[in-house]
Amino acid sequence: MRFRLPQRFNLVSTILWGLRIVVAVLVLAGSWATLSSGKLTPDAWRELIVFGIAQGSVYGLIALGYTLVYGVLFMINFAHGDVFMTGAMTAFFVARNFGESGFINANPIVALLIIFAVSMLTSMLVAIVLERIAYRPLRRAPRLVPLITAIGASLFISNSIRGIYGEQSQSYPSVTALQGRLDLFGIPILKTQALVIASAIVLMIALVYFVERTRTGRAMRAVSEDKDVAALMGINVDRIIVTTFAVGGLLAGAAGVLYALVFNEVDWFMGFLPGIKAFTAAVLGGIGNIAGAMVGGLTLGVLESVGPFLLLGGANVPSPNQLRDVIAFTVLVLVLIFRPNGILGRSEPGR
Amino acid sequence: MQRLFRLSALLAALLLILAACSSNTGGSSPSGSAASSGDPTAVCAADKFGCVKVASGDKIEIATALTITGSTSSLGLDSVTGVQVAIKDRGQVAGHDVDLKSTDAGCSNAQDGQTDAQSLVADPQIVAVIGTSCSRTAVPAMPVLAAQGYLMISPSNTAPSLTDPSSKDFGGPFYMRTAYNDKVQGAAVAKFACEVLTVKTAATIHDGSPYAQQLQQVFADQFKSQCGGTITAQEAIHVGDKDFHPVLTTIGAAKPEALFFPIFDPEAPLIVQQSRDIPGLANTKLISADGAKDDTFISSAGPLAQSLGMYFSGPDLNFGSTYTDKFLPEYKQIAGKDPTSVYHAHAYDAANIIFDAIEHVGLKDSSGTLYIPRTALKDYARGVKDYKGLTGTLTCDPNGDCGASFVSIAQLKPDASGKLAFQQVYTTRSAS
Numbered sequence: 001m002r003f004r005l006p007q008r009f010n011l012v013s014t015i016l017w018g019l020r021i022v023v024a025v026l027v028l029a030g031s032w033a034t035l036s037s038g039k040l041t042p043d044a045w046r047e048l049i050v051f052g053i054a055q056g057s058v059y060g061l062i063a064l065g066y067t068l069v070y071g072v073l074f075m076i077n078f079a080h081g082d083v084f085m086t087g088a089m090t091a092f093f094v095a096r097n098f099g100e101s102g103f104i105n106a107n108p109i110v111a112l113l114i115i116f117a118v119s120m121l122t123s124m125l126v127a128i129v130l131e132r133i134a135y136r137p138l139r140r141a142p143r144l145v146p147l148i149t150a151i152g153a154s155l156f157i158s159n160s161i162r163g164i165y166g167e168q169s170q171s172y173p174s175v176t177a178l179q180g181r182l183d184l185f186g187i188p189i190l191k192t193q194a195l196v197i198a199s200a201i202v203l204m205i206a207l208v209y210f211v212e213r214t215r216t217g218r219a220m221r222a223v224s225e226d227k228d229v230a231a232l233m234g235i236n237v238d239r240i241i242v243t244t245f246a247v248g249g250l251l252a253g254a255a256g257v258l259y260a261l262v263f264n265e266v267d268w269f270m271g272f273l274p275g276i277k278a279f280t281a282a283v284l285g286g287i288g289n290i291a292g293a294m295v296g297g298l299t300l301g302v303l304e305s306v307g308p309f310l311l312l313g314g315a316n317v318p319s320p321n322q323l324r325d326v327i328a329f330t331v332l333v334l335v336l337i338f339r340p341n342g343i344l345g346r347s348e349p350g351r
Numbered sequence: 352m353q354r355l356f357r358l359s360a361l362l363a364a365l366l367l368i369l370a371a372c373s374s375n376t377g378g379s380s381p382s383g384s385a386a387s388s389g390d391p392t393a394v395c396a397a398d399k400f401g402c403v404k405v406a407s408g409d410k411i412e413i414a415t416a417l418t419i420t421g422s423t424s425s426l427g428l429d430s431v432t433g434v435q436v437a438i439k440d441r442g443q444v445a446g447h448d449v450d451l452k453s454t455d456a457g458c459s460n461a462q463d464g465q466t467d468a469q470s471l472v473a474d475p476q477i478v479a480v481i482g483t484s485c486s487r488t489a490v491p492a493m494p495v496l497a498a499q500g501y502l503m504i505s506p507s508n509t510a511p512s513l514t515d516p517s518s519k520d521f522g523g524p525f526y527m528r529t530a531y532n533d534k535v536q537g538a539a540v541a542k543f544a545c546e547v548l549t550v551k552t553a554a555t556i557h558d559g560s561p562y563a564q565q566l567q568q569v570f571a572d573q574f575k576s577q578c579g580g581t582i583t584a585q586e587a588i589h590v591g592d593k594d595f596h597p598v599l600t601t602i603g604a605a606k607p608e609a610l611f612f613p614i615f616d617p618e619a620p621l622i623v624q625q626s627r628d629i630p631g632l633a634n635t636k637l638i639s640a641d642g643a644k645d646d647t648f649i650s651s652a653g654p655l656a657q658s659l660g661m662y663f664s665g666p667d668l669n670f671g672s673t674y675t676d677k678f679l680p681e682y683k684q685i686a687g688k689d690p691t692s693v694y695h696a697h698a699y700d701a702a703n704i705i706f707d708a709i710e711h712v713g714l715k716d717s718s719g720t721l722y723i724p725r726t727a728l729k730d731y732a733r734g735v736k737d738y739k740g741l742t743g744t745l746t747c748d749p750n751g752d753c754g755a756s757f758v759s760i761a762q763l764k765p766d767a768s769g770k771l772a773f774q775q776v777y778t779t780r781s782a783s
Binding site: 039040041043048051167190263264265267270273304305306309319321322324325 | 420421422424557559585586587588589591592593594596597598600601603604605616617620621624625628629630631647650651652
């Protein structure tokens with residue numbers, strides 16, 4: 001991005017520049033006031049950042065589902081948050097049984113792998129069925145139509161789960177092996193959060209390998225470029241689209257278990273807020289961009305965790321953490337004003 | 352098989368019609384407990400909001416507007432059962448059976464209170480409302496109900512602003528409550544914290560609801576003024592959030608000796624769990640309040656809260672022998688389980704105040720139709736004085752505060768059957 005003075009100062013660019021300066025001054029002043037007040041120790045700041053990264057990893061994993069589908073179909077799959085919820089809710093029953101029988105503590109690795117597998121497969125199945133029933137018949141419809149279907153599908157899935165599993169929130173059993181802290185390069189971090197971050201990294205690497213190095217991945221990229229030409233090249237477009245939904249579902253299922261392990265609670269409505277946040281993260285990072293989804297997720301997570309206190313704590317604003325979402329979404333708006341395609345997004349000529 | 356089914360269905364229907372007819376004829380006989388005399392037409396015309404007409408043999412309809420679904424339902428369903436016990440105990444009111452319409456006013460979303468109130472005023476047969484569970488939903492519900500002259504008595508709203516005429520949340524002349532005002536609860540918790548726990552620093556968390564915000568504020572003010580304590584932080588969270596690590600980290604930086612968070616499920620148990628991840632809160636005493644004092648909390652974080660020796664404030668439930676020997680067995684019979692929360696007796700009193708008021712202001716004409724003037728009903732209920740209720744002797748102040756119960760502090764301990772239950776460790780009731 002090259003910075004050069006606009007040829008002519010028009011009203012809009014003047015306002016935008018003014019806005020940039022005001023934002024920069026506010027952010028610097030707020031951060032300076034907080035940091036110089038010394039209300040938080042460096043340890044506490046480090047904790048806040050680690051909490052943010054862990055939460056952001058979960059957002060990132062869900063955001064990948066949004067971004068993959070957008071990359072291929074150019075639609076926002078608003079039911080993705082509920083795909084995430086379905087996996088965690090279904091795996092709860094496995095987890096509860098493992099918890100009651102003591103298997104989860106006797107053999108935590110095997111137990112967790114099975115719980116992950118159940119959640120990921122359930123979410124994948126829901127994502128595939130969703131694509132087949134709700135989206136495929138509307139493939140050639142105007143772009144607004146699948147969006148409305150997605151919202152309907154989201155309500156349908158969440159309320160079905162509410163009907164099947166009940167309204168009450170359910171608590172996941174706590175895993176003894178995941179309690180306490182782990183010393184990582186001299187930084188003590190919670191074991192659950194270490195697991196979240198590590199799983200996110202592993203899944204991310206696997207996804208990049210899949211998209212960049214395998215035949216299916218190459219086909220996926222081709223479909224993303226141009227569906228019709230890809231079909232002419234002998235690619236089964238329908239199969240690739242189903243695969244995309246399946247991969248997104250797998251990642252969402254994994255995110256669901258990670259979320260449940262951190263917060264110990266699942267309910268039928270748990271997909272809504274993370275779904276919205278992950279969508280935000282995908283847009284923030286640049287929708288359609290795989291690395292962007294992860295970057296967006298981490299950015300949003302850290303912003304939510306550190307932002308309120310960093311910007312408002314020093315100014316003695318009462319209860320800054322209540323303004324967490326305000327700050328996170330203000331940042332989203334600002335990013336979109338200055339970089340309409342997101343942090344890592346490229347402009348798409350002609351779209 | 353199918354024919355048999357049809358036949359039995361037909362028979363059942365016939366029986367029902369017969370039963371209805373017979374009860375109709377039985378009900379038309381003039382009842383001895385009928386209300387005061389006077390000309391119903393004139394009284395109803397003079398009453399600003401008119402009368403509810405209950406024809407002879409029809410049922411008197413009252414409604415509950417409580418939280419009966421979702422994670423706060425153990426709070427609301429508990430009060431519903433209290434009302435059901437009251438209806439069963441009372442039998443007939445002014446010669447009529449009582450019918451309960453149980454509606455959902457929600458808790459976490461203020462809008463739900465308004466929606467529910469609108470559905471209630473759409474039914475002109477509803478005489479009075481028992482609700483809401485949460486102060487947040489009472490605020491938007493009250494203007495809707497008051498505009499149509501519907502009396503509402505809350506068994507569990509405790510936010511001070513609802514009975515404070517200078518507040519924009521003021522419930523107005525058609526609102527009253529049988530629960531205590533949080534000015535009492537907040538002061539009691541502060542006194543407990545500094546006199547019994549002997550802590551000098553405390554932090555609070557609220558969720559932006561009138562109840563939590565005002566209760567923690569009363570606590571903070573009293574903690575500072577009554578025992579010279581320091582409030583290190585007054586933080587707030589969002590209802591529906593799950594990740595409280597950041598807010599707990601900022602609170603933990605000052606290492607407060609006590610943390611008071613009078614919020615609801617599922618946020619309260621999540622805060623208990625996540626507070627374990629924060630080094631600065633390792634030795635902090637956790638105190639929550641009546642909003643989280645229910646079965647849902649126990650099933651989410653009960654064993655952890657027990658091991659931490661966490662405290663819960665709420666009404667003192669030592670209401671005497673009528674409560675333990677008569678009310679509780681009936682409650683168990685109707686609900687099929689022990690009380691799930693702490694505001695069942697307050698709901699029982701609220702229902703009985705309504706029944707008393709109906710019997711006192713209701714008028715009967717020659718055909719046996721009962722006329723209940725709405726303004727007179729509210730005037731009688733709001734003027735309750737030295738009323739011997741289950742929760743104590745109730746007297747309403749001019750702003751609608753009628754609660755008489757004392758504040759207690761409880762901890763989770765296994766009861767006789769080994770199940771975790773809230774057991775009182777401190778009370779403001781003087782031992783007499």
